[in-house]
Amino acid sequence: MPDPLTYRPKPGEIPTQPGVYRFRDAHGRVIYVGKAKNLRARLANYFQPIHSLHPRTATMVTTAAKVEWTTVNTEVEALQLEYSWIKEFDPRFNVKYRDDKSYPWLAITLDEEFPRVMVGRGAKKKGTRYFGPYSHAWAIRETVDLMLRVFPVRSCSKGVFKRAEQSGRPCLLGYIDKCSAPCVGRVSADEHRAIVQDFCDFLSGNTTTFVKRLEKEMYAASEGLEFERAARLRDDIGALQKALEKQQVVLGDGTDADIVALAEDPLEVAVQVFHVRGGRIRGQRGWVADRVEEGETPELVEHFLLQLYGGEEGDAIPREILVPALPPEAATLEQLLEERRGGKVHLRVPQRGDKKSLQETVARNAEQSLALHKTKRASDLTTRNIALAEIQEALDLAEVPLRIECYDVSNLQGTEVVASMVVFEDGLARKSDYRRFVIKGVEGQNDVASMHEVITRRFRRLLDERGDAVVSTGATATDGGPLLVDPETGRPRKFAYTPGLVVVDGGPPQVAAAVQALTELGITDIAVCGLAKRLEEVWLPDDQDPVIFARSSEGLYLLQRIRDEAHRFAITHHRNRRSASMVESVLDDVPGLGDVRRKVLLKHFGSLKKLRAATVEEIAQVPGIGPRTAEAIAAAVAKGSGKMTVNTATGEISED
Secondary structure, rough: OOOHHOOOOHHHHOOOOOOEEEEOOOOOOOEEEEEEOOOOHHHHHHHHHHHHHHHHHHHHHHEEEEEEEOOOOOOOHHHHHHHHHHHHHHOOOOOOOOEEOOOOOEEEOOOOOEEEEEEOOOOOOOOOOEOOOOHHHHHHHHHHHHHHHOOOEOOHHHHHHHHHHHHHHOOHHOOOOOOOOOOOOOOOHHHHHHHHHHHHHHHOOOOHHHHHHHHHHHHHHHOOOOOHHHHHHHHHHHHHHHHHHHOEEEEOOOOOOOEEEEOOOEEEEEEEEEEEOEEEEEEEEEEEEOOOOOOOOHHHHHHHHHHOOOOOOHHHHOEEEEEOOOOOOHHHHHHHHHHOOOOOEEEOOOOOHHHHHHHHHHHHHHHHHHHHHHHHHHOOOOHHHHHHHHHHHHOOOOOOOOOOEEEEEEEEEEEEEEEEEEEOOEEEEEEHOEEEEEEEOOOOHHHHHHHHHHHHHHHHHHHHHHHHEEEEEEEEEEOOOOOEHHHHOOOOOOOOOOOOEEEEEEEHHHHHHHHHHHHOOOOOOOOOOEHHHOEEEOEEEOOOOHHHHHHHOOHHHHHHHHHHHHHHHHHHHHHHHHHHHHHHHHOOOOOOOHHHHHHHHHHHHOOOHHHHHHOHHHHHOOEEEEEEHHHHHHHHHHOOOOEEEEEEOOOOOOOO
């Protein structure tokens, strides 16, 4: 592992101008590209003590063997050069937003004598106007088929066009009036280009003008007794309206905008962008990328916008871009996009109204995309087997850990301390084996002592159940071993099975506490590891350095899922207990209401919110609660009738 101090430049060598820097590994490959307003100040951040760096940054600087830089005149030039180098070198430590699929475009070849409309994918070409991208190619073709009734633009290939030109006979579309047949001279090049221009204007959002014009022509034809022409115009209007129905109006002011939203977790980020033109959703795109560099939402937004629009020009960049958070250098990025667009570009965070509502919709799509991505990875048997094998190899386990148990402790400043135990068998959650613990023997906020208690209690139960269980002759356990059952009831003893791996949420102190608890019980054959909060580091007992998994490791991904599930389960338990204790504390001063009747009341209503909403008569219907006591309860809960808020990070419930 290279030491960053071996290639650290001398402070005086690094300029203070704006610029772009590159880190290279020992083989000369570029592994990271970044920009800075002040190169000296920015690069100094990378050469701090390793323990003070973010884990991703520490991994990058210890992988690198050299750093180099290029100065530029302005921050905009730095952005442009950063984009060019990321595209050229594809650095492994830069976030790379790639399409999860290839999105189709609707293209019009304006550089040809007789422009052609077509559906295509891949890179854009000069001289061609593009609309989209769209979610599905069939949706574009269906829309184009409807619009060709009104705008009979050429849609055939060059080969078909030349054959028709040589034979003097148009193709089928020319016979059914879905092509103006410029190949046989039905229209001139100028007349055909005028039709193409109308087609482009309609797709650009100028729809009302065409519909009103066709309606006017239809009424005029009807008054002139040209009923066949009027009927055709009526059908054309219906085709346009049907095409418009496929594109929902989301912004009533006819805005051209791209709406961007992110869904993040410690290892991955899902991005969704809706393309709105003329107030209508014209297309949607989505990505799921690995988070391989340090940065919060503003930095992720900047990287995404730079990669999305870095190679675009003109109409491909909208006037307005709605984002979940402004990039750190929003003004500089706006200036770069304005230069490429040739007009004003505004980066905004919507605060209210239709735009805020639409961004919330895009955010839900991003969350669903990330959840679907995780589900697909988790449900694949081959992927799960690879993950378990990687964990076995990285942790040097004797066998593949088919049963993994993970423990997490949750508390609020030392109050209502609880713990969770989640179980994964063969890489899948086994929720029937989940357990919750209320920590009783620890005072104050002491995660290490709490972890020691919960491990002791769980594995003492294992020893007790395994001691008096018998082996079933008719079935096997889920891990392939013998099924241990209760000798009296015949039911399986779920906690009589030894896990292949115990995972604790935390670093070396929590790992040491778990190992000590197992040792005190005489258990020495169970592997233990700890996961740091961000899951980049896996700690083993008595090891000074953590185990670092590869960023693309399926084993790391599985450990993340297990840790997140344990954390979720613990937080849920903690919130429930806090809510219950709030109800009890509100009722402490009610005369004649003891512990038993308080618990009955809590069980009946379930929450403080429902109790507050109840009438005196409804409270009096609870067994053991009389009319006078019900009135006292109603008065007590009314005193604390402020708004309840829940801190989703800590589980704290408070009243305003």
